[in-house]
């Protein structure tokens with residue numbers, strides 16, 4: 001695993017709100033990620049969450065991508081992959097934070113002839129607000145403009161607020177909320193399978209339609225800086241969890257949001 005981020009990559013990320021890490025996984029690792037994601041997704045059936053909440057319906061959104069969340073919850077292999085502290089250190093270095101927790105992982109599998117992913121921001125959906133929130137997106141297939149690669153609006157994380165839109169059928173709805181972004185040019189990020197990108201939780205991004213007869217598989221994870229606090233939104237939390245939190249409470253339940261990396265701990269294995 002190509003898990004060290006350079007000063008140059010950190011600088012690019014801070015400026016643009018995204019960065020690509022080429023050849024993040026080697027061929028063997030890619031095979032493992034594909035196999036575990038395949039098993040974990042098959043095991044879920046239509047359930048998006050392990051506990052059976054959020055069941056996929058046959059609608060427009062289901063044809064943007066099949067979305068299966070927190071595969072680390074119910075597949076041992078996915079747990080090992082997602083709780084890897086090397087991923088946490090990459091995210092912490094890019095985001096410039098002390099510690100990183102998993103907010104939620106998700107497989108996003110755009111089906112053949114799948115709908116585009118409308119422009120949106122990630123962090124405003126989540127149960128904490130942080131300008132340092134960050135997402136990882138790992139290509140499990142080669143991704144191109146033909147099959148639904150990601151597009152970013154460089155620098156938009158700097159002026160984003162927590163206003164957002166849903167991933168609906170109007171790909172450009174986000175520009176109603178942020179008319180000042182309407183004249184920016186998007187950057188398409190084509191990648192080989194095994195490469196990955198990281199993006200800031202407030203950078204505008206979307207993905208094109210899948211104009212091929214093949215699946216476009218991605219494994220992703222949204223990360224929460226350690227110390228983030230509850231903002232009142234449910235997102236993936238259970239009703240019981242929401243009922244037990246007050247706005248402003250620190251989200252530090254390791255069963256829900258495991259701390260996968262913290263600078264204060266000893267990470268000799270990966271820094272030596």
Ligand SMILES: O=C(O)CCC(=O)C(=O)O
Pocket residue numbers: 065108110117122135136137148205206207218220
């Ligand atoms: O894979 C996609 O189509 C969208 C991915 C995305 O929005 C994300 O990873 O935050």
Ligand SMILES: [Fe+2]
Pocket residue numbers: 120121122205
């Ligand atoms: Fe997103």
